[in-house]
Amino acid sequence: MGIGIATELRVNRIRVHGDSQLVVSQVNGFSEAKEERMIKYIEKVRKEISTFEEFQIMQVPQTLNTRADALSKMASSRMFEPGKIYTEILPQPNIEKEEILQLNEEPSWMDPIVRYLKDGVVSSDRKEGRRLVTKATNYIFDGQELYKRSFSWPLLKRLPPSAAELAMR
Structure with missing residues (x-):
């Protein structure tokens, strides 16, 4: 989702920090995803990162990422209070969203x-x-x-x- 936000903001250069060594190595192409769902996510990420001028992803050890780890655990548990922490609940995995290409632009005042x-x-x-x-x-x-x-x-x-x-x- 962060890469999607960066794309919308038209960021040219991005550095991503992730705590999953497996995901970082799959995005970097050092290892391959095996299950079908993960393959779809990696393909989606690679497609999105191809639009950046410069893209880096690196692994941050979990010991140095305690705040992000705590937030992810809190958001995925049923004990967090909505409104206290910004979260977005997706109705479906974002690899299942249909991509729509608009071919004809409508006439407008612009x-x-x-x-x-x-x-x-x-x-x-x-x-x-x-x-x-x-x-x-x-x-x-x-x-x-x-x-x-x-x-x-x-x-x-x-x-x-x-x-x-x-x-x-």
């Missing part, structure tokens, strides 16, 4: 702004073009996502209408 920021394309109507250029100064396009600048907040990610509706739900 399209003219993205076109302008990406390619410098403005409307042939002079008044509309000037309005678009003025409006676009409030946005940043990083090649994939559109963000709105904010005075006292971090950049605000803009979503197409269907994604915004899903996020609101």
Whole structure:
């Protein structure tokens, strides 16, 4: 899950510390997974780490990882109190999730702004073009996502209408 979060945050370089020597050696390719479920996890991890510019995973001895060990034991036991520790309960193993590739983008209000920021394309109507250029100064396009600048907040990610509706739900 941590690798997934790093991918969403568009981290380029990552160093992972794990306390399982077996998992670390399987991800590094020094040993092979034998059971089918573990093979799927290793394949998923290798696919995800291939997007990083630099990826390192190293084993930390359990004696130096007591806090993480205690948290994992507490989260997996039935004695922890929800709300005291951030946990996420997955409805199914994440190797069973279907990957969906969206092929057609829906038209949205963001399209003219993205076109302008990406390619410098403005409307042939002079008044509309000037309005678009003025409006676009409030946005940043990083090649994939559109963000709105904010005075006292971090950049605000803009979503197409269907994604915004899903996020609101």
